[in-house]
Amino acid sequence: MLENYKNKFIPLILPIVLILIWHGITDGLELFSSYILPSPMDVVNSAWVVIENGKLLTNTIDTLYKVFAGLICASIVAIPAGILLGWYKTLEDLCTFVISVLRPIPPVAWIPFSILWFGIGTFPAVFIIFMGCVFPILVYTIDGVKRTDKVLVESAQTLGANDWNVLKRVVVPSTVPYIVSGLKVGIGIALMCTISAEMIGSSSGLGYMILTATNLFDTGTTVVGMIVIGLIGLAFDFVFSRAQDKIFW
């Protein structure tokens, strides 16, 4: 019993200590002026303001909307493409060079073109997120297809499955855990890309909120935005880990 409680409380110790130190060097010792490093109370006050006027909620929803739109677009392209590339060696040989060159380009490097092509707003951000997610999902899917257990493929063949059925009934389901891993990586990247994109070519979202708040020396709100992004990431991680526990056999 006591052991259980101990384990549950251990992860909480460090955050509490950090907040106490933070409080100590800001409100306690007053080492910094509040716009250089806002105190925990400043952050709570700013949070209250943006919660009450609804800005936090609308900007969070806006950011999540972009993340999902980009992720879904990337999945629609990357999952079928990954399955085909993993299955047909020639197709992979054909594409491998292009993929290898495009993949290391940081998604934010596409920001200038995204603004030129799509202007300011939701579209350019979705495009950046797409560029950021498409490659990890693609690579994980290709890898998953290649790791399909040969015995399962051969079993299906000796049970009378044709090539199409082998692909549909064996290769695709056995790739699902890898696709989920790819999505997990993709969503982390998507979150990063969204914030960067919003800071440059956008007029809404958490990134935009952070940047405008900073420009107005309202750094309390900046910290609120940062914490919300962290919490969103944590929530996604939790959901995907649960999904993986369910799928990994």
Next chain:
Amino acid sequence: MSIEVKNINKTFKSKKTDQLSVLENINLTINDGELICLLGPSGCGKTTLLRLIAGLEQPTSGEIVANGEVVKKPSGDRAVIFQQYSLFPWLTVLQNVTFGLEMTKKGSKAENIAAAERYLTSVGLIDFKDSYPHELSGGMKQRVAIIRSLLNHSPILLMDEPFSAVDMQNRHSLQEQLIGVWKRFENTIVFVTHDVDEAVYLADKIVILDKNPGRIAKIVEVDIERPRKRESPEFIALQESIVQQLNMED
């Protein structure tokens, strides 16, 4: 369904030597409804021969004729029970068992499920029909794999040391069940093993393979009446003579 193995040679390319001859000049006739054991030390090419018959690999020269047709690729007529567990982990036992029927579109869904349930009942696995493979023991998984092939009415069963990962007690019971199934369905069975006891217990004919390169050393007819008793003098005598034959090779 009979199988004719004609002048089969199989070489693999290897890094050390230029070519590695795995099977050399194999000729073998397997009659319809026969239970054949391929017996030999590891590296004698017995699994390769099985895979050639299945159509999972192609011979370097020679041909294999199953039911009058040259084997070119795998088919539902020649089911393979692999040494490794081969159930689809994302499907339940029932879904695994009906997989072949769905592929060959043999019956309606309801008929297939009814047939699958009947088969699972006959081997005492009906309570596990909604379980996933990872919830089953090794012996149970292999029984499900066998049921999956039987339900598909594969006239030929090719079995690659299917019981080698199972403990002895369960192995004996699985062998007994296999004989029961074989008598009922009259399949042609090619059973690969390195276990002399298993071969003598199961086979009509034991094909003893030699290694480097793999070739047929001797074919032994087993005319001990079934059900065979492991403690009977003729069983022990045959077992000893085969062990001697295998030792001679080394």
